[in-house]
Amino acid sequence: MKKKFRMTRQRRIILEELRNLHSHPTADEVYDIVRKRMPRISLGTVYRNLEILSQWGLAQKLDLAGNRRRFDGSTDDHYHVRCVRCGEIEDVAGEPLQNLEESVRSSTEFEIIGHRLNFLGFCPKCRHEAEEPLVPPIREEPQSIDEK
Amino acid sequence: MKKKFRMTRQRRIILEELRNLHSHPTADEVYDIVRKRMPRISLGTVYRNLEILSQWGLAQKLDLAGNRRRFDGSTDDHYHVRCVRCGEIEDVAGEPLQNLEESVRSSTEFEIIGHRLNFLGFCPKCRHEAEEPLVPPIREEPQSIDEK
DNA sequence: ATAACTGCAAACGTTTTGCCAGCAT
């Protein structure tokens, strides 16, 4: 039995604001923005709707290592860079890779439907203050490594 | 002023177990396993050390949309598939893409140091029971969409 | 009438933290 979803006022406004924003907001950043237009909306509603909009394909839940979920209102294929030091996200220009899926289909049981590509790096703010690369201490018992 | 990190017993055992495991465990899966060898280790220690090992480049914090952090003990370049329905992760075979970074360097202020590629799809268990693709309802006010 | 939805607050599970004792330097 199917659920009939509706495009409610809250849902539409969340989507509009998400699209106007050219960033990659967390649920509560969206909440803060939407609240300017709908002061009584609740954070729970924002979570529920971001989830549903993502299922509809109208928004994307991003694949990121941090522990706050981030969303993206643009649905066309594009990739991201993430700063490994401060976590900042930005879009990267460039054509999506074609036929990547093909090359994996033969080697997995999964039914492949797409891909996500993130570049890693240092953002302009962090590139200067970045700690020097750390050399792995392999195996031996007590040993030490520098860090800031 | 720099911090001197040491390779402690806990840290080494966490790393060993992470490497033996050919999966993508959460912190508390690692905790359960390590506890068999060190019953008094604490979950906090596991979190702290997985974080540090990732900074060292001895482990990876994965880029995933779910809300539990997952780690990977293998440091050689490889990609993952994630089931969009149940969240299961698996490695995919195949050569890492070369020169991807080059193509982005010209168009971003970030200093690019690498990339992460995840394929999306349905795992064998989910591929049959997957709901049909949802058609986006664009813009118009009240409208409805089917879902399970 | 029924089913989907919202606001609210409480509940939940994950991750982080403060503290103190122990150990390596």
Place this chain on the structure above:
DNA sequence: ATGCTGGCAAAACGTTTGCAGTTAT
């Protein structure tokens, strides 16, 4: 003696959920 670390427990945080009232079909 100093400073990194681990265990423990509490706290913090992000996200989800139950409920009662509302709205669309």
